[in-house]
Amino acid sequence: xxxxxxxxxxxxxxxxxxxxxxxxxxxxxxxxxxxxxxxxxxxxxxxxxxxxxxxxxxxxxxxxxxxxxxxxxxxxxxxxxxxxxxxxxxxxxxxxxxxxxxxxxxxxxxxxxxxxxxxxxxxxxxxxxxxxxxxxxxxxxxxxxxxxxxxxxxxxxxxxxxxxxxxxxxxxxxxxxxxxxxxxxxxxxxxxxxxxxxxxxxxxxxxxxxxxxxxxxxxxxxxxxxxxxxxxxxxxxxxxxxxxxxxxxxxxxxxxxxxxxxxxxxxxxxxxxxxxxxxxxxxxxxxxxxxxxxxxxxxxxxxxxxxxxxxxxxxxxxxxxxxxxxxxxxxxxxxxxxxxxxxxxxxxxxxxxxxxxxxxxxxxxxxxxxxxxxxxxxxxxxxxxxxxxxxxxxxxxxxxxxxxxxxxxxxxxxxxxxxxxxxxxxxxxxxxxxxxxxxxxxxxxxxxxxxxxxxxxxxxxxxxxxxxxxxxxxxxxxxxxxxxxxxxxxxxxxxxxxxxxxxxxxxxxxxxxxxxxxxxxxxxxxxxxxxxxxxxxxxxxxxxxxxxxxxxxxxxxxxxxxxxxxxxxxxxxxxxxxxxxxxxxxxxxxxxxxxxxxxxxxxxxxxxxxxxxxxxxxxxxxxxxxxxxxxxxxxxxxxxxxxxxxxxxxxxxxxxxxxxxxxxxxxxxxxxxxxxxxxxxxxxxxxxxxxxxxxxxxxxxxxxxxxxxxxxxxxxxxxxxxxxxxxxxxxxxxxxxxxxxxxxxxxxxxxxxxxxxx
Amino acid sequence: xxxxxxxxxxxxxxxxxxxxxxxxxxxxxxxxxxxxxxxxxxxxxxxxxxxxxxxxxxxxxxxxxxxxxxxxxxxxxxxxxxxxxxxxxxxxxxxxxxxxxxxxxxxxxxxxxxxxxxxxxxxxxxxxxxxxxxxxxxxxxxxxxxxxxxxxxxxxxxxxxxxxxx
Numbered sequence: 001x002x003x004x005x006x007x008x009x010x011x012x013x014x015x016x017x018x019x020x021x022x023x024x025x026x027x028x029x030x031x032x033x034x035x036x037x038x039x040x041x042x043x044x045x046x047x048x049x050x051x052x053x054x055x056x057x058x059x060x061x062x063x064x065x066x067x068x069x070x071x072x073x074x075x076x077x078x079x080x081x082x083x084x085x086x087x088x089x090x091x092x093x094x095x096x097x098x099x100x101x102x103x104x105x106x107x108x109x110x111x112x113x114x115x116x117x118x119x120x121x122x123x124x125x126x127x128x129x130x131x132x133x134x135x136x137x138x139x140x141x142x143x144x145x146x147x148x149x150x151x152x153x154x155x156x157x158x159x160x161x162x163x164x165x166x167x168x169x170x171x172x173x174x175x176x177x178x179x180x181x182x183x184x185x186x187x188x189x190x191x192x193x194x195x196x197x198x199x200x201x202x203x204x205x206x207x208x209x210x211x212x213x214x215x216x217x218x219x220x221x222x223x224x225x226x227x228x229x230x231x232x233x234x235x236x237x238x239x240x241x242x243x244x245x246x247x248x249x250x251x252x253x254x255x256x257x258x259x260x261x262x263x264x265x266x267x268x269x270x271x272x273x274x275x276x277x278x279x280x281x282x283x284x285x286x287x288x289x290x291x292x293x294x295x296x297x298x299x300x301x302x303x304x305x306x307x308x309x310x311x312x313x314x315x316x317x318x319x320x321x322x323x324x325x326x327x328x329x330x331x332x333x334x335x336x337x338x339x340x341x342x343x344x345x346x347x348x349x350x351x352x353x354x355x356x357x358x359x360x361x362x363x364x365x366x367x368x369x370x371x372x373x374x375x376x377x378x379x380x381x382x383x384x385x386x387x388x389x390x391x392x393x394x395x396x397x398x399x400x401x402x403x404x405x406x407x408x409x410x411x412x413x414x415x416x417x418x419x420x421x422x423x424x425x426x427x428x429x430x431x432x433x434x435x436x437x438x439x440x441x442x443x444x445x446x447x448x449x450x451x452x453x454x455x456x457x458x459x460x461x462x463x464x465x466x467x468x469x470x471x472x473x474x475x476x477x478x479x480x481x482x483x484x485x486x487x488x489x490x491x492x493x494x495x496x497x498x499x500x501x502x503x504x505x506x507x508x509x510x511x512x513x514x515x516x517x518x519x520x521x522x523x524x525x526x527x528x529x530x531x532x533x534x535x536x537x538x539x540x541x542x543x544x545x546x547x548x549x550x551x552x553x554x555x556x557x558x559x560x561x562x563x564x565x566x567x568x569x570x571x572x573x574x575x576x577x578x579x580x581x582x583x584x585x586x587x588x589x590x591x592x593x594x595x596x597x598x599x600x601x602x603x604x605x606x607x608x609x610x611x612x613x614x615x616x617x618x619x620x621x622x623x624x625x626x627x628x629x630x631x632x633x634x635x636x637x638x639x640x641x642x643x644x645x646x647x648x649x650x651x652x653x654x655x656x657x658x659x660x661x662x663x664x665x666x667x668x669x670x671x672x673x674x675x676x677x678x679x680x681x682x683x684x685x686x687x688x689x690x691x692x693x694x695x696x697x698x699x700x701x702x703x704x705x706x707x708x709x710x711x712x713x714x715x716x717x718x719x720x721x722x723x724x725x726x727x728x729x730x731x732x733x734x735x736x737x738x739x740x741x742x743x744x745x746x747x748x749x750x751x752x753x754x755x756x757x758x
Numbered sequence: 759x760x761x762x763x764x765x766x767x768x769x770x771x772x773x774x775x776x777x778x779x780x781x782x783x784x785x786x787x788x789x790x791x792x793x794x795x796x797x798x799x800x801x802x803x804x805x806x807x808x809x810x811x812x813x814x815x816x817x818x819x820x821x822x823x824x825x826x827x828x829x830x831x832x833x834x835x836x837x838x839x840x841x842x843x844x845x846x847x848x849x850x851x852x853x854x855x856x857x858x859x860x861x862x863x864x865x866x867x868x869x870x871x872x873x874x875x876x877x878x879x880x881x882x883x884x885x886x887x888x889x890x891x892x893x894x895x896x897x898x899x900x901x902x903x904x905x906x907x908x909x910x911x912x913x914x915x916x917x918x919x920x921x922x923x924x
Binding site for chain 2 (some may be wrong): 431
């Protein structure tokens with residue numbers, strides 16, 4: 001078909017379409033809404049997109065025009081495919097991975113795809129929150145539906161224009177291709193495709209994994225050009241006309257109330273526009289008392305903040321002391337806690353059986369900080385309504401789920417969600433930190449008070465002192481092995497932390513924690529120590545400390561029973577079974593055994609090593625991911641630790657973006673090594689004792705080990721990789737150190753036992 | 759407020775600034791060059807690294823008064839018009855960034871390294887880049903991207919499974 005013929009054909013088809021379905025009341029026109037609960041949710045189209053699509057017909061003759069195929073996919077008549085990314089990007093890679101899923105099902109050429117961060121609108125895009133390594137799993141079917149639906153609309157358009165049956169058409173490389181090889185490009189078909197009936201989502205077919213061309217490939221992040229050339233992306237980069245800059249000082253002891261401050265002095269400092277006291281609601285997740293300083297530059301307000309003298313009322317403030325907490329924990333070793341988690345079989349019988357080998361141990365792990373490279377910040381433009389009109393606020397926020405701000409903004413400022421406009425900014429790291437909204441509430445209050453747009457930036461010291469920390473804790477563990485060397489009993493006294501009668505985030509030991517489901521007798525009890533220090537999710541909450549304890553202790557037990565740890569673990573796992581068939585969040589012993597065997601084989605497990613060198617393995621299951629890691633280390637007489645290699649075997653189902661997946665595993669391992677070796681937050685008299693990079697160490701490039709990653713791409717549902725590769729790292733290294741020099745490390749960070757990473 | 763004549767990315771402009779203002783905040787809050795990032799404020803993390811007369815320095819502790827008469831180069835001025843610097847190109851090809859926040863500082867430190875040592879070893883890279891923290895742990899890809907930009911082989915970054923591991 002020549003160009004003229006094509007045009008005629010398209011025009012005829014367009015006329016036919018419009019003739020058949022006049023106006024905006026086309027009965028069957030339904031818009032594919034962006035979200036799915038159990039299945040796909042369809043909504044009747046609002047007139048606006050349809051009118052826009054009709055307008056496109058006219059404009060198409062002159063210039064490139066974007067037409068919408070569904071909430072996530074737009075096609076331009078110049079061939080550009082716009083895919084919306086609706087969730088927060090914090091380095092976990094979903095801004096690239098999720099559009100890859102759409103592009104795959106659509107049959108797009110990846111080079112034609114442009115990814116745009118969507119507005120915040122959960123009615124249109126579905127849940128807009130990223131966290132818990134859940135986003136890929138939660139949205140995989142939704143993304144496939146968006147891509148497949150758009151693909152079917154292209155095939156319908158192609159069928160009309162090329163005058164061939166739909167069944168003889170497919171899409172690939174941004175073209176609709178006929179079995180004969182004849183094709184039309186998405187660009188040519190764009191306006192027509194947008195007019196096709198949206199297919200029934202239940203009738204959509206998805207590609208088989210072996211036909212994937214985009215999913216599973218190595219794709220560079222869609223924001224990389226902006227990142228490497230310094231374009232604005234992050235929350236801290238927000239720039240609003242007439243914007244002022246702010247700092248906010250809260251009481252160093254969490255929960256202290258502000259009484260007074262030297263505001264007269266502060267207001268006269270260069271570049272300072274205003275300074276005032278803020279009365280909060282006492283909730284660290286919403287608005288704590290403090291002193292706001294507003295000025296012409298961040299430097300002006302940071303400098304003024306250093307001269308701030310505040311009188312705090314600390315009568316209700318935190319008095320937490322790590323020294324006291326760890327002393328109290330130690331007194332509980334060997335005892336049982338008041339809260340029972342599980343009691344199965346008969347641990348007492350196994351522990352008292354003289355034929356069994358019985359071992360106990362006490363483990364400890366500290367609080368740690370998130371230390372996102374981008375400190376907490378947000379920008380607000382609070383506008384008072386004209387008489388009779390409501391106030392509004394526009395917010396630019398680096399946050400894992402900005403809609404979480406609606407509730408505290410309603411409580412604090414009586415702002416309903418329709419008075420709040422949220423802009424999702426890229427997050428300069430999060431690791432679970434940016435799930436609370438206090439910095440959003442703070443900047444809203446400050447902008448409201450000064451009546452101008454304000455960017456609030458926390459100093460690094462604020463960022464560490466007012467973190468929601470990974471909770472520290474202690475575990476007293478005990479196990480029995482029978483004369484055949486088999487694990488027969490496991491007991492854990494979990495000594496965690498609580499606030500207001502509830503365990504803090506990450507302070508938990510569940511009744512399905514490995515190896516409880518796999519051992520005949522188990523007893524788990526808890527003691528909760530009360531604290532006021534705020535705690536929150538920190539990359540694999542709970543798992544990152546429980547893995548250290550259980551996988552280190554089981555290796556101790558295996559050693560005491562003169563068993564090889566890999567064989568011991570495989571025996572505990574037993575036959576291949578899935579504890580809850582169909583629920584990827586339940587342990588699958590077959591997948592577990594596969595990653596353990598894979599990590600062992602690839603790392604050369606069992607080979608002879610020179611003195612001072614050792615291999616250590618750990619397995620952990622969390623976030624629907626089965627992961628095994630082997631550390632190969634050398635330790636010298638001065639406890640200088642060299643990590644020669646980390647071998648990771650990971651099963652998270654099919655990999656979406658190979659590049660992002662490798663990055664997540666490697667990053668988790670670096671992060672895990674940082675916390676295992678170096679990091680510890682302490683508090684005394686309610687005050688956090690660390691403040692910046694000079695006293696809170698982070699792993700640096702010279703200490704970065706070689707990491708070999710092996711994915712087992714099973715056919716189970718895909719899931720996220722932001723967290724699950726972290727928990728096995730600390731016990732793998734601890735077990736390797738034991739293999740190298742016989743010293744068992746039961747306390748993180750290992751630096752406290754004199755180890756230095758070289 | 760005194761006026762300072764600043765030369766940033768080959769453009770000269772007179773700017774009124776308080777004399778103790780660190781270059782970082784002059785760039786970000788006054789000139790609108792937000793590519794240079796704030797991380798710690800005490801020259802400990804490397805996020806704010808810029809080149810001053812070709813030397814990689816932490817702009818959060820360099821007062822503007824110290825850069826008068828010197829050439830400041832930020833991440834926005836690293837590319838030669840539309841031609842990306844080889845490091846920027848390599849950073850994209852190796853998909854170095856995770857969150858991306860520290861990467862401008864990483865690239866500026868790497869630019870100073872390659873200027874001084876066009877064919878660095880891993881040890882050279884580790885030494886030059888040790889002051890630039892990355893919380894996401896992109897360090898191995900930073901190494902591979904610097905090698906790539908230097909025209910060196912990145913074959914060692916193909917992992918045992920045969921997957922390109924940047």
